[in-house]
Amino acid sequence: MIDALGRNIDYLRISVTDKCNLRCKYCMPEEGIQHVSHDEILSIEEITKIVEIFKNLGVKKVRLTGGEPLVRNGILDLVKNIKDLGIEEITMTTNAIKLYDMAYDLKKSGVDRFNISLDTLDRWKYYDITRGGDLDKVLKSINLVKELGIEPIKINTVVMRNFNFNEIDDFVKLAESGIIVRFIELMPIGEAIGKSDDYVSNSEIIEKIGDLEKIKDDGKSKVAEYYRNSNGAVLGFINPISHKFCSECNRVRLDCKGNLLMCLHSNKSRNLRQPLRRGEDIEKIIVDEIYRKPKSHLLLEGNFNNRDMNTIGG
Ligand code: SAM
Ligand code: SF4
Numbered sequence: 001m002i003d004a005l006g007r008n009i010d011y012l013r014i015s016v017t018d019k020c021n022l023r024c025k026y027c028m029p030e031e032g033i034q035h036v037s038h039d040e041i042l043s044i045e046e047i048t049k050i051v052e053i054f055k056n057l058g059v060k061k062v063r064l065t066g067g068e069p070l071v072r073n074g075i076l077d078l079v080k081n082i083k084d085l086g087i088e089e090i091t092m093t094t095n096a097i098k099l100y101d102m103a104y105d106l107k108k109s110g111v112d113r114f115n116i117s118l119d120t121l122d123r124w125k126y127y128d129i130t131r132g133g134d135l136d137k138v139l140k141s142i143n144l145v146k147e148l149g150i151e152p153i154k155i156n157t158v159v160m161r162n163f164n165f166n167e168i169d170d171f172v173k174l175a176e177s178g179i180i181v182r183f184i185e186l187m188p189i190g191e192a193i194g195k196s197d198d199y200v201s202n203s204e205i206i207e208k209i210g211d212l213e214k215i216k217d218d219g220k221s222k223v224a225e226y227y228r229n230s231n232g233a234v235l236g237f238i239n240p241i242s243h244k245f246c247s248e249c250n251r252v253r254l255d256c257k258g259n260l261l262m263c264l265h266s267n268k269s270r271n272l273r274q275p276l277r278r279g280e281d282i283e284k285i286i287v288d289e290i291y292r293k294p295k296s297h298l299l300l301e302g303n304f305n306n307r308d309m310n311t312i313g314g
Contacts, residue, residue, distance in 0.1 A: 001057040003293045010060045011251040014047060016075065017067040018256055022095050023131035024119075026158065026192040030131060033067075042258045042273055044074040048081040050254060050272060053283045057290075061089040064111075067256070070098040076109045083110030091115065093156070097133060099141035107150055114145055115154045115182075120164050121174065129163060142179070154180045154236070159205060160198035168208055175233035182224055182236030189264075202237035209235070252290065260286065262293040 001009050018033050042050070051062060062082055069075055069092055082090055092106070093115045099106075103114075118138055120126050126135035145153055157164070157171055168183075175181040186192055186199050202225075206212060212227040212235065223245055224236035246263075253261040258273025270289050272282050 001287065001290055004291050005247075005293070005295060007248065007293070008058070008250055009252055009290050009293070010058055011063070012051065012054045012059045012061070013063045013065060013251055013253045014051070015065050015067060015253070015255045016047065016069050016078065017041070017072040019071050020066060020068040020095070021071050021097055022068065022133045024117075025129055025131065026160070026186060026195060026198075027190065029191060036257070040273075041256050044078045044081070046258070046273065046276060047078060047254075048085070049276065050258075050282070051082050051087065052085050053286060055085050055087055057283070057286065060087065061091070062087050063091045063093060065093040068095055068097070070094055070102055072256075076102075076105055079106060079109040079111055089113075093117065095130070095133070096138045096141040100137060100144055103141065103144050103148055103150070107148055111150070113152065113154070114150060115156050116142060116145075117156045117158075119158050119160070120167060121170050122167070125163070146179075152178075152180050154182055156182050156184055156238075158184045158186055159200045159202075160186055160195075161200050162198055165200055168205060172209060172229065172233055172235065175235055176229075176231045180226075180234045180236060182238055184238045202239045206237065246295065249293075252293070260289055262289060266294060268294075 003009055018036070020028055020032075022028070023030055023032065051059075064075070064079070066072065072078075079090060089112050090110050091113045092111050094117070096114070096116045096118070099114070099116070116138065118126075119129055121135075123135045126133055126138075142153060142155075145151075155171075155174065159165060159168070171181045171183075183202060183205050185202055186195065188194075188196065188199075206227065209229065211229045213229075215226040215228055215234070217225075224238045227235050227237070229235070249263075253264065254272070255261065255269075257271070258276065259269035259271050261269045270285060272285060275285060276282050
């Protein structure tokens with residue numbers, strides 16, 4: 001579907017749960033999230049119904065995220081349902097803690113690719129930033145995903161000056177092994193509000209790495225700019241703050257409670273769960289919302305989202 005500004009909305013990102021088995025310091029409060037009653041969460045069948053409507057409106061790609069999508073009950077059924085609807089590409093963003101045990105079944109059910117979040121290659125730093133995570137599980141998952149031929153694997157790394165800025169070269173080496181590493185600027189959202197000391201712009205990282213050549217834009221990626229180093233490492237840079245990609249934004253978001261968000265950085269949303277349960281025409285609501293998708297975010301003007309990232313899924 002084309003929105004009022006001519007953008008073709010063909011990408012739906014779904015946060016299937018706001019629960020997580022980690023507590024990354026910039027994303028989740030230490031005590032976790034407030035308990036939400038079962039009734040307030042979209043069922044697997046309801047999510048499937050909403051995806052079907054989006055499919056009919058022209059959505060071709062669905063990303064499942066969270067919270068941690070692999071802790072959601074029924075995730076394999078959901079993937080299978082979405083595949084059966086004929087969605088062209090299903091991807092998943094995961095912390096990969098449970099991926100080792102689930103990768104084979106996820107592939108069989110229809111996941112085409114994984115983005116794996118990993119901010120450090122040091123065991124203790126990983127334990128610290130995730131408040132208890134086991135790096136070995138993530139590395140084992142990455143190897144398995146590779147063995148299963150689910151490629152390309154993308155690693156998402158949020159760069160923080162006082163945490164992992166000194167590991168950039170290690171991530172470049174990881175990328176030289178054939179994994180695409182994407183550096184993400186820390187966004188001032190939820191738990192990360194007020195952590196501006198840790199913010200590093202991608203242009204600073206590009207300068208630090210040095211040996212990089214920009215890869216020609218194939219028109220596929222709206223959010224990342226890709227570079228290659230002389231050893232063939234492919235590195236992506238996601239700059240939500242310093243470079244706006246709003247004019248090309250092709251995505252909308254659905255959270256696990258059924259809130260439809262037109263922009264990651266907006267506090268505005270429209271709930272689909274209640275009208276869906278009342279049997280109302282939610283296709284009309286979705287079309288109205290897409291038509292009103294904002295022109296751009298207002299982060300540079302200080303207009304930050306006060307939701308934690310785990311509720312929206314990144
Ligand atoms: N739990 C899954 C994971 O970690 O991959 C999916 C959800 S997580 C919210 C999605 C992505 O958002 C992760 O790569 C995470 O690092 C990123 N993220 C969370 N908070 C962020 C922030 N304040 N700024 C930039 N990225 C953030
Ligand atoms: Fe969980 Fe992902 Fe947030 Fe970390 S970034 S706390 S893994 S939702």
